[in-house]
Amino acid sequence: MVSCSRKKDKFINRNFHAVTAEFNALYNGYNALQQGRNSLNESYFDNYWDVLPIERMQIFEDIVLPGQSKNDNFTRAEEKAIKAIQKHSITVEGKEKNPQMDEAYLLLGKARYFDQRFIPALEAFNYILYKYPASDKINQAKIWREKTNIRLDNDDLAIKNLKRLLRQEDLEGQDLADATAILAQGYLNTKIVDTAITQLEIAAQATKSSDERGRYRFIQGQLYNQLGYKDSANIVFDKVIELNRKTPRIYMISAYLEKIKNFDFENGNKLETTELLTELEENRENRPFLDKIYHQIGEFKRKNQLDSMAVVYYNKSLRTNSQDRILKARNYEILGDMNFDKSIYRTAGEYYDSTMTNLVLNSKPYRVIKRKRDNLEDVIYYEAIAQVNDSILNLVNLTETERLTYFETLITKLKEKAEQEKEKAEAEARSANNGLATVNNKIGSQANRNGAPNQAAVFYFYNPTTVAYGKNEFVKIWGSRPLEDNWRWSNKAKTGGANTTITNNDVLASATEDEKFDPQFYISKIPSNEKEIDSISKERNYAYYQLGLIYKEKFKEYGLAKDKLQSLLKSNPEERLILPLKYNLYKIYELLGENDEALITKNEIIKSYPESRYANILEHPELVSDRDENSPESLYEALYIQHENQEYLDVISKSEDYISRFDGEPIVPKFELLKATASGRLYGYEAYKEAISTLAINYANTDEGKQAQNIQKSLLPKIASSKFTEENDSIVSNHKVVFKFTDQESEQILGFQSTLDTVLKSIKYYDLKSSVDVYNPNTTLVVVHGLKNAQVAKTFDQLLTKENKKKIKAPYFAVSSANYQIIQIHKNLDSYLNIDNN
Structure with a gap:
């Protein structure tokens, strides 16, 4: 009991608490820390397409609230360190007498570091430097402090402190390896690659861990490659390969593959490299890395102009179900590029689609591939239409005898396929029945010894065999159906050309069992109407x-x-x-x-x-220049100016003329969109809606067509209502004063506006302006803007002097800005005037 006291500086007290702390709290704490590090290593996935980080540690961007942790093992390690400090610290006259407390604070800092709470970790390491300057752990504390500084992006400070530590202290062994390794990371972060290589060499020689030595050597090789020194890189990769089973096999395999990437195709021994790749492929120990090996074989074949063999190996790499999404993306992209180079654009587009699914959304590589894919959108769309319609027209041009022969051949193939599916389904049914009868060596219908049913045998989804049988039955009955609403309907509208039913699987899906094998059923589907x-x-x-x-x-x-x-x-x-x-x-x-x-x-x-x-x-x-006055671009620009000047009738008429004249040219959708806008401005919502719908359908794959589709989806629903809003004097809002002119009075409009502008300038306390707005082909409105109150707008004439009233005699009405917008969109001015007091 006397030895438990933490207030006496005696031999028995010091040693009791030191031993208890070391072999109880700290021992369990370091075990928890090691378990946490192991789980980090297992979950961390190295990106071998880039230079590896010195330390295997995944940094998460998720925000963790106080009291929460990313890993329970690190929380436990921290708790053990705190327990050791709280229960076994012996502070006498301001000095720590328990020699294990520096170890406790080091454990505390490491637990926080790996839990990615770097500021608290830095505090723990700094406390060791402040409180225990004579500790044998002082150099480790300094190294871990600089590791934390680098995680906090204080690279220059970390480099400065580590260089001073190496200069002042004679480090050796693992301390030297850790210090130079983290110094190398600092140099990498600051783009000083050559110095980083030197520090990694020191670290690789000093470390006691073969795992670390293999990693450091491999990173050295990557850095030499980055600098373009392939010979030096290959020498370092050979050192990684020599480690063999002393280091994780992934480093050795990656070193082999990096050496093959550095192969000199002009002077190198291709046969020797081919044999090496074959040996890597056939080695059973390399099965977990076949995705990378197959990819590299594909690269080697492609660079040797053996494209067909390269495609085989890229597909083999994809079929390994690799967890490396970058590798999968590269395989798909290369296959897409190969098809693109062969002008097989539709297949290339499909490969690019697969590429994007394996890339980070909106990352730079994703945007590059998306741009490639978007460029293929039109060609894929029109190729599909051409292919479908060509097949239909070919059938139309066949004689009755030729049609009959064609479909009889087709039906023979369908019967063979149906027979194969039937045999397969029967085999799976037998297998499924066996699976239902015995699960875990028990009879499915029997009860267990306690009389309760065997739940594992009863529940359908617990048996993979019955699930597979069910899937096949579904395909047999319904065919291949996408996951979407109304999936049972086989006659839903399809995009990509009219009358695609002959080449579409929906014909088969909608056919009865008798019709499916009747040639006349298919012949009846061939269009006959001229x-x-x-x-x-x-x-x-x-x-x-x-x-x-x-x-x-x-x-x-x-x-x-x-x-x-x-x-x-x-x-x-x-x-x-x-x-x-x-x-x-x-x-x-x-x-x-x-x-x-x-x-x-x-x-x-x-x-x-x-x-x-x-x-x-x-x-x-x-x-004739590229932009002569009769070019489509010049005509469009001139017409757009007319549109800005509200010459809508002329814009619509000329647009129709230009659409007919330049039919088939890329400029036509622009004229269509301009015509639709002009029609909406002149004739209102319904005309605009119809024109936009036509544009969205007929030019679906152009920028203007996509813009029209977006208008249909986003804008039209917002402006569809023609209901007027309430105009309340208590609500401060913009109002307008409107003067109405018919087409017979069109010559008076400019003179009236000029007079009105002069009058508006003389009105005090208001900043008023006017505009001339076309309402429809027969009506033009002169509008006063800038009034903030409904009552003031309705009594606009009271703002005028007697002299100005003589100048402005035309009748007017007041309207809120919101209702004026509705009037212009829906062309319902008469309705508004009938319900208003103006």
Whole structure:
């Protein structure tokens, strides 16, 4: 009992509390700390696509409230450290007599550090430096303090303190390794790479841990690669490989792969490298790393122009179900790029979609891939339309005998597939029945010894075999259905072209068992109406025209563009497409160096369309600039100015003319949007809604079409109501005074506004302005703005002097800004005047 006292500086007291603290609280605390570090290491996923951090530790951005912790093990370690301090500290005359207290504070700081509470951790380490300057743990405390400073982004301070520590103290062993390793991290953070490599070399030689040595060496190799010193990098990677099983295998495998990345394809021994990759692939111990190995084999094959084999290995890497999302993204991106280079744009787009699902949303790599994918949107859309409509038109052009033969072949394949599915389902049913009969070696229908049913055998979802059987039954009955509302309906509208039912699986889904194997059922689905066939043909032709322009302008694939446009020219296109089609073919022939074809096409355009803009350009290229006054861009700009000047009738008329004239060119959706806006301003909400709907449907894949879709979704619902708001004198709001003029009085408007502006300037206490607003083709409104009160607006004439009243004799009415907006949107001025007292 005497030895338990913490107020006496005696041998027995000091040693009792030292031993109790060391082998009780601190022992358990360090065990908890180690468990926490192990869990951190297990959950941490190194990104080998970038230079590894010196210390394996995941920094979380989540905010933790006081009293909370990211890891219970670190909380327990901290509690043990605090318990050791509270119960075993012996402070006599201001000095600590228990030699284990510095260890307790070090444990406290480490627990807080790994729990990512860096400010409290820094306090614990600083307390050791302040309170225990003679401690044998003083150097460790200094090192851990600088580790904490680096986590707090105080890199320069940490480097300064560590350099001083290394200069003043003769560190060795693990202390030297820790100090130089964290100093290397400071240099990496400040982009001083060469000095970081030197410090890592010291750390790798001094450390007692083979795990750390392998990591430090591997980081050295990465840094040499970053500096472009591939030979030095390979030497360091060889040192990692020599460690073999002394260090985690991931370092050895990654070192091999990094060496292969550094392979000299001009002078290197390709056979030796191929054998090495095969050996890595076939080694059973490397199975956890096959995703990386397959990817690197794919890279090696691709750089050797063995593209088909490269694709095989990229797909093998994807099939390993790798947890490395960056690796998966790279595999998908490379496959997408390979398809893009082969002009297989639709498949490339699908690969880019998969790439984005494995990247961080809105990160720079994500935005780069999204930009690539967006560029493919139009070509995928029009290729789908062209493919579907071509298949339909091919069926339309077949004779009855040919159609019958075609569908009989199709039905034979369907029967074979149905038979295979039936056999598979029966096998799975037998397996499922066996699974239901015995689960965990018990009879499913039997009760357990206590008489209670066997729940594991009864509950459906506890048996994976029965679940698989159920899934197959669903597919057998319903087919492959997306997860969406009304999933059972097979006749929902599809986008991407009219009449897609012949090539769509919905035909099979809607067919009865008898119809599914009846050729006449499918033949009956082929369009026979001339108007319907003509519509399909026109849609196909327009898709071909757009594809020709996209391949020519966006992707510079002039061969593909020529094929599409020549195919269109042979398909009896509409008259409106022939001239721009031939002009674009002429430009493509020039770009491909096919001068004879270009000359023939040029002469055809000049001869057949002598008055056209294209003929003028071809005959007088020296007189026509890119932005001449008759170019679509110049005409659009002039029309936009007219729109700003409220010349809406003229804008609508000219837009229709230009849409017809430039049909098929990229400028057309802009004219459509301008026309829709002008129609809304002149004729109101319903006209605007109809025009926007037409634009959203007909030009869905253009920027203007997407803007129209956004207007439909966001703006139109907000302005749909034509109900007027209450105008209350007690509510301070903007009001307007409105003078109404008919089209017969149009010549008086400018003179009236000029007089009105003069009068408004003479009115005191109000800053009033006027404007002329077109209401509809027959009515124009002159509006006074700047009034804040309904009563003042209604008695506007009382603000005028007798002299000014003689100048402004026209009748007026007052309206709130909100109601004026409704009047202009819905063109319901008469309704407003009928319910108002104006």
